[in-house]
Amino acid sequence: MSKEAWQDLPIGGLILEGGTATKYITGDWRSLRPIWDEEKCISCLNCWIYCPDSSVLVEDEKMIGIDYDHCKGCGICAKECPPKVQAIKMVSEAEFRK
Amino acid sequence: MRVAKTGNEAMAEAMRQINPDVVAAYPITPATEIVQIFSGFVADGVVNTEFVAVESEHSAMSACIGSCAAGARTMTSTSSQGLALMWEMLYIASGLRMPIVLAEVNRALSSPINIHCDHSDTMGARDCGWIQIYCENAQEAYDSLIQAVRIAEESLLPIMVSTDGFIISHGMESMEMLEDAQVKAFVGEYKPQHPLLDLDHPITIGAIDFTDYYFEHKRQTIEAMRNAKGIVAKIGQEFGEKFGRHYGFFEEYKLEDAEIAIVVLGSTAGTSKVVVDELRQKGIKAGLLRLRLFRPFPYQELANALSGIPCIAVMDRSDSLNSAGGPVFTEIRSALYDLEIRPKMVNYIYGLGGRNIDLSQIRSVYEDLATNKTDELVRYLGVRE
Numbered sequence: 001m002s003k004e005a006w007q008d009l010p011i012g013g014l015i016l017e018g019g020t021a022t023k024y025i026t027g028d029w030r031s032l033r034p035i036w037d038e039e040k041c042i043s044c045l046n047c048w049i050y051c052p053d054s055s056v057l058v059e060d061e062k063m064i065g066i067d068y069d070h071c072k073g074c075g076i077c078a079k080e081c082p083p084k085v086q087a088i089k090m091v092s093e094a095e096f097r098k
Numbered sequence: 099m100r101v102a103k104t105g106n107e108a109m110a111e112a113m114r115q116i117n118p119d120v121v122a123a124y125p126i127t128p129a130t131e132i133v134q135i136f137s138g139f140v141a142d143g144v145v146n147t148e149f150v151a152v153e154s155e156h157s158a159m160s161a162c163i164g165s166c167a168a169g170a171r172t173m174t175s176t177s178s179q180g181l182a183l184m185w186e187m188l189y190i191a192s193g194l195r196m197p198i199v200l201a202e203v204n205r206a207l208s209s210p211i212n213i214h215c216d217h218s219d220t221m222g223a224r225d226c227g228w229i230q231i232y233c234e235n236a237q238e239a240y241d242s243l244i245q246a247v248r249i250a251e252e253s254l255l256p257i258m259v260s261t262d263g264f265i266i267s268h269g270m271e272s273m274e275m276l277e278d279a280q281v282k283a284f285v286g287e288y289k290p291q292h293p294l295l296d297l298d299h300p301i302t303i304g305a306i307d308f309t310d311y312y313f314e315h316k317r318q319t320i321e322a323m324r325n326a327k328g329i330v331a332k333i334g335q336e337f338g339e340k341f342g343r344h345y346g347f348f349e350e351y352k353l354e355d356a357e358i359a360i361v362v363l364g365s366t367a368g369t370s371k372v373v374v375d376e377l378r379q380k381g382i383k384a385g386l387l388r389l390r391l392f393r394p395f396p397y398q399e400l401a402n403a404l405s406g407i408p409c410i411a412v413m414d415r416s417d418s419l420n421s422a423g424g425p426v427f428t429e430i431r432s433a434l435y436d437l438e439i440r441p442k443m444v445n446y447i448y449g450l451g452g453r454n455i456d457l458s459q460i461r462s463v464y465e466d467l468a469t470n471k472t473d474e475l476v477r478y479l480g481v482r483e
Binding site for chain 1: 193194195196254292299300301302303304305307310311313314315317318321322
């Protein structure tokens with residue numbers, strides 16, 4: 001893809017729209033993948049509150065999954081999931097590439 | 099209106115008349131008075147400015163960037179270590195193309211700790227993408243700060259206007275002030291292009307550039323700095339036409355037929371003009387060029403103005419510690435490289451840490467030039483040796 005010349009770009013590194021982070025795939029930075037167990041999940045949404053990349057997907061106040069395109073695998077969701085629930089565990093990405 | 103003002107008072111009065119939306123600042127000698135006086139204007143309700151008292155200069159510049167991004171006309175003031183502490187944010191301000199106006203007072207950088215004038219603070223910031231104007235006196239500081247608002251907003255680059263610490267900042271002068279309404283009309287209303295607070299048009303500011311975009315964005319800023327030269331000239335001329343005091347990139351003093359000349363910035367030009375007059379009375383063709391605009395650097399205009407002068411001394415009130423001369427010297431020398439007949443050039447480092455520069459020292463520089471004592475590239479004027 002040919003990119004814009006300096007004359008054709010908005011100045012100051014501005015991007016003239018919001019929410020563009022969704023277009024940037026950061027999921028491939030991940031070395032640990034959160035695996036969510038729907039059966040155990042109580043939808044307390046602690047993980048949704050803590051996730052720094054807004055990668056916990058929620059619909060009608062219920063957790064429905066994880067956005068692997070943007071999850072960087074930090075593991076805070078697994079850490080913040082209540083000890084009695086433990087619905088998320090972190091698994092090495094290597095396990096999925098065998 | 100003719101008034102008696104110090105350099106700091108003059109800059110504070112200019113800020114009052116500009117009436118910016120936001121001022122975020124932290125005090126530092128010898129610039130403290132500027133925002134101290136200005137915060138009095140805020141407390142008394144004579145300006146509408148939101149004054150943000152921050153905990154450091156790094157925070158001051160950060161707050162300025164935030165407020166400017168939001169779409170507010172933004173000003174600050176600092177000196178020396180304060181400017182040094184802003185260093186990281188200075189580059190961000192220019193890279194994000196924020197037209198912030200900074201009233202600067204030149205003071206030596208530590209170490210050793212010192213509060214007096216030299217140009218090491220702003221010279222250290224010369225490559226950070228800010229327009230730089232060095233003033234000779236309180237009048238010029240006042241006039242330049244008013245022009246700076248327009249220059250910044252038209253070029254979309256930040257700008258610092260500086261005076262020599264204590265010499266100008268605390269020295270009282272007779273000067274002309276404009277009416278509040280004249281300044282208000284001259285600076286006009288600020289219309290930001292893409293304010294962050296325009297919720298109907300959301301934007302992203304400060305996104306990461308990798309190898310594929312950084313160079314293009316820097317190239318834009320380089321171009322903006324090139325274009326800023328024309329904007330400085332245009333606004334200086336407009337100011338002159340309206341108010342009778344004209345400003346260009348530099349001031350030529352008895353330079354046209356000069357056989358020996360010095361190039362100097364700031365308050366030392368006043369001292370040097372006295373010596374030029376003395377020498378002219380004796381029939382010696384001495385001249386002076388006082389550089390006012392250091393960024394962008396007007397190299398072609400300087401080459402034109404200095405061409406034909408056989409012997410030139412460049413005075414630097416800071417040293418680059420590169421063992422090859424001060425920043426003004428190396429750039430002026432480079433500007434003259436393409437002249438068909440290159441002049442003899444010598445560099446004088448003077449006045450570091452506020453060391454006094456007097457008539458006899460300036461006389462000795464012209465005497466060196468008149469007697470062709472230009473064998474040594476860099477000399478140190480006024481140091482004990």
